[in-house]
Amino acid sequence: MQVADRGARILGQTFNERVRINEVISKAYTFRSTYIHGAARTERSIRKALKPLNNVEELLIELDAILRKIKKYSLQT
Numbered sequence: 001m002q003v004a005d006r007g008a009r010i011l012g013q014t015f016n017e018r019v020r021i022n023e024v025i026s027k028a029y030t031f032r033s034t035y036i037h038g039a040a041r042t043e044r045s046i047r048k049a050l051k052p053l054n055n056v057e058e059l060l061i062e063l064d065a066i067l068r069k070i071k072k073y074s075l076q077t
Contacts, residue, residue: 001025001026001029003025003029004021004022004023004025004026004029005022007021007022007025007066007070008021008022008025010073011066011069011070011073020062021066021069024059024062024063024066025066027050027053027059028059028063030049031046031049031050031056031059034049035049
């Protein structure tokens with residue numbers, strides 16, 4: 001996914017950080033798509049869409065951290 005790759009490349013300081021950012025952005029997109037198109041109807045299907053994250057709250061915490069990095073990056077440039 002181009003957005004995840006580019007975001008990770010810009011925001012990540014280390015290889016592991018880039019991998020994590022890429023995973024979270026990709027997982028968020030997959031979950032959004034699953035939810036919007038109606039496939040996430042049960043708790044089980046939601047958990048499956050979020051793997052390896054445990055729940056939606058954990059995904060949102062990760063996304064919040066990424067959005068803060070984006071804000072910080074945009075203010076520096």
